[in-house]
Amino acid sequence: MIDIKLLRNDPQAVVGALKNRGADYKKEIDGILEFDRLRLDALQRAETKKHEQNKASKEIPKIKSSGGDTSEIMERMKSLSSEIKQLDDEIRRLDAMQNEILLVIPNIPDPSVPVGADENDNPVIRSFMEPTVFDFQPKSHWELGAELGILDPETAAKVTGARFHFYKGQGARLERAVINFFLDTHTKEGYTEVFPPFIVNRQSMTGTGQLPKFEEDAFKLEGGDYFLVPTAEVPITNMHRNEILPADRLPLSYCAYSACFRAEAGSAGRDTRGLIRQHQFNKVELVKFSRPEDAADQLEKLTADAERVLRLLELPYRVVTLCTGDMGFSSAKTYDIEVYMPSCNGYREISSCSCFTDFQARRANIRYKESINDKAQLVYTLNGSGLAVGRTVAAIIENFQNQDGSITIPKALAGYMEEESIDS
RNA sequence: GGAGGGGUGUCCGAGUGGUUUAAGGUGAUUGACUCGAAAUCAAUUGUGCAGAAAUGCACCGGGGGUUCAAAUCCUCUCCCCUCCGCCA
Numbered sequence: 411m412i413d414i415k416l417l418r419n420d421p422q423a424v425v426g427a428l429k430n431r432g433a434d435y436k437k438e439i440d441g442i443l444e445f446d447r448l449r450l451d452a453l454q455r456a457e458t459k460k461h462e463q464n465k466a467s468k469e470i471p472k473i474k475s476s477g478g479d480t481s482e483i484m485e486r487m488k489s490l491s492s493e494i495k496q497l498d499d500e501i502r503r504l505d506a507m508q509n510e511i512l513l514v515i516p517n518i519p520d521p522s523v524p525v526g527a528d529e530n531d532n533p534v535i536r537s538f539m540e541p542t543v544f545d546f547q548p549k550s551h552w553e554l555g556a557e558l559g560i561l562d563p564e565t566a567a568k569v570t571g572a573r574f575h576f577y578k579g580q581g582a583r584l585e586r587a588v589i590n591f592f593l594d595t596h597t598k599e600g601y602t603e604v605f606p607p608f609i610v611n612r613q614s615m616t617g618t619g620q621l622p623k624f625e626e627d628a629f630k631l632e633g634g635d636y637f638l639v640p641t642a643e644v645p646i647t648n649m650h651r652n653e654i655l656p657a658d659r660l661p662l663s664y665c666a667y668s669a670c671f672r673a674e675a676g677s678a679g680r681d682t683r684g685l686i687r688q689h690q691f692n693k694v695e696l697v698k699f700s701r702p703e704d705a706a707d708q709l710e711k712l713t714a715d716a717e718r719v720l721r722l723l724e725l726p727y728r729v730v731t732l733c734t735g736d737m738g739f740s741s742a743k744t745y746d747i748e749v750y751m752p753s754c755n756g757y758r759e760i761s762s763c764s765c766f767t768d769f770q771a772r773r774a775n776i777r778y779k780e781s782i783n784d785k786a787q788l789v790y791t792l793n794g795s796g797l798a799v800g801r802t803v804a805a806i807i808e809n810f811q812n813q814d815g816s817i818t819i820p821k822a823l824a825g826y827m828e829e830e831s832i833d834s
Numbered sequence: 835g836g837a838g839g840g841g842u843g844u845c846c847g848a849g850u851g852g853u854u855u856a857a858g859g860u861g862a863u864u865g866a867c868u869c870g871a872a873a874u875c876a877a878u879u880g881u882g883c884a885g886a887a888a889u890g891c892a893c894c895g896g897g898g899g900u901u902c903a904a905a906u907c908c909u910c911u912c913c914c915c916u917c918c919g920c921c922a
Contacts, residue, residue, distance in 0.1 A: 450883095450884070453883075453884065453891085454884070454885090456891080457883095457884070457890060457891045457892090458890085458891095460890085460891060460892085461890060461891070463902080463903080464890095464891090464903090466902075466903090467852065467902070467903050468852080468853075468903095470852065470902070470903075471852040471853060471903095472852090472853065474852085475852095475853080480902085483902080484902050485902085486902085487902035487903080488901095488902055489902095490902080491901080491902060491903085611912095654880095654881090777881095781863095786880095786881075
C-alpha cells in the first residue's frame with residue numbers, strides 16, 4: 411500500500427512513477443484523494459461532536475448525584491448521539507471506498523529501476539559460466555525424466571489433473587536432496603529456518619499483496635476464508651503482522667521450504683510440458699525484514715545468497731534487473747536469476763529477489779523501534795526464491811545429462827544423494 | 835465434534851454502565867543520593883488519526899448492536915486453556 415501522505419503531498423509524482431509500469435492510475439488516485447478530503451472533513455466534524463459528548467458525559471453523573479434535573483441535557487445528548495452515529499457511518503463508508511482503491515495500486519518503482527515495457531527491456535547485469543555445450547543432441551528434462559522413470563506427469567493427470575507431477579525413485583530423492591541442500595546452505599549464512607503452514611487466511615494474503623487484486627491466481631479452500639500458499643513469502647512475512655520488532659534484531663532473515671500452489675490462470679498453453687509451470691511446486695524462500703536504510707544492501711546480499719546455491723551446483727545463470735513494466739505488483743525493485751535451460755536454448759527464471767520497501771509492511775502493519783523512546787516506523791520487507799526446487803531439478807537434469815541418457819549428480823549434492831548418477 | 839473457562843498496556847493484574855485521566859504492581863528510561871553499584875526517592879514510560887500548534891479523537895482480541903454514556907450489557911466471530919470424543 412502506498413503512503414496516503416505521499417499521495418496528498420505529490421500525487422503527480424506518484425502518477426508519473428506508476429506510468430512507468432505501463433498503466434495510468436490518475437483516475438484512481440484522484441478518487442482516493444477525493445474520498446480522503448471528504449473523510450477528513452467528516453472526521454473533524456465527528457471529533458468536535460464527540461468532544462462535546464465526552465464533556466457532557468462527565469457532567470451528567472455530577473448533576474445526578476447533586477439531585478439536579480438531567481432531562482434537558484439528555485434531550486440534547488440524544489440528538490448529538492445520532493449525529494455522531496451518522497458521521498461515523500459516513501467515515502466508515504469513505505474509508506472503505508478509499509481503501510478499496512488504495513489496495514489495488516501497485517508499489518512505486520525504485521528510481522534505480524530501468525524504465526521499460528516488458529521482459530525484453532530487462533538488462534542483464536551479470537552472469538555465471540557459459541551456457542552448457544554438448545557434443546551430442548541434448549534432450550529436455552521431460553524426455554529424460556520419462557526415459558529414466560523419475561518424472562511421471564501422466565499418472566498425476568489421472569490422480570489429480572494437468573500441471574501436476576509424480577516424482578519417482580531417484581527423481582523424488584533428487585527433489586528432496588535439493589530442498590535439504592538449499593536449506594542447509596542458507597542456514598549456514600545466518601538464515602533462521604522456518605517450516606510454515608501451507609494454508610493462510612485472507613488477511614495474510616492481503617498483507618503481502620496477493621489480495622484483493624489477484625484472487626483468481628490463488629487456490630481458495632471451500633468452507634472458510636483460507637488459501638493455499640502461493641509462496642512461503644506469505645506465511646513468513648505475516649509471522650510479524652501487527653508487530654513492533656526490536657531494532658537490535660534487524661535485519662531478520664528467514665528461510666523456509668514450502669509447497670507452493672498457483673492456479674496459473676491465464677497461462678493456458680504456456681510451458682505445458684515438464685516441471686516449469688505447475689499448479690503445485692516446491693520452493694525454498696528467503697525473507698528479510700530490514701531497516702529502510704539497509705534495504706538496498708540487503709537486496710544485494712539476498713540475491714547473492716540465492717546465486718550461491720546455483721554456483722555450488724555449477725549451473726550456468728545470469729541475473730537481470732526487471733524493468734518498470736515487468737515488475738510484480740508489490741515490488742519496488744526486483745532481480746531475476748535465470749538459469750540456463752538447454753531445452754529452450756535460453757535462460758529461465760529460477761528466482762525472483764525483490765525489495766518491497768514499506769509497501770507490504772504498511773498493509774501488514776509491521777514496524778520496528780530504534781530505541782524504546784523512538785517512534786515505531788515501518789520496516790522494509792524483502793524476499794527471494796532460494797530457489798524454485800522443480801526448476802532447479804529440471805536444470806540439473808538438462809545440464810548434467812550424458813550422451814547415454816544418464817544424469818550426473820552435481821558434486822554439491824554428494825552428501826544428499828547416495829549415487830553419483832541416475833541411470834535407467 | 836460436545837461441555838466449560840478465558841483474552842485488559844512490556845509482563846502480572848484490578849475493574850459488572852457514569853466522579854477512570856484503565857487502579858496497583860512489575861519491567862524500562864532519566865534524574866537525585868553514592869567513589870561506583872544495590873537499595874531508596876522522584877519524574878517519565880503504549881499505538882494510531884486529525885491539527886502549524888495548543889490540543890482533540892479513537893483503541894481493553896476483532897466486527898456489529900443497545901444506551902445520553904460501554905473495558906463493563908447484547909450479538910456474531912477469531913484465538914487460547916481444561917475435560918470428553920475422534921484422529922496421523
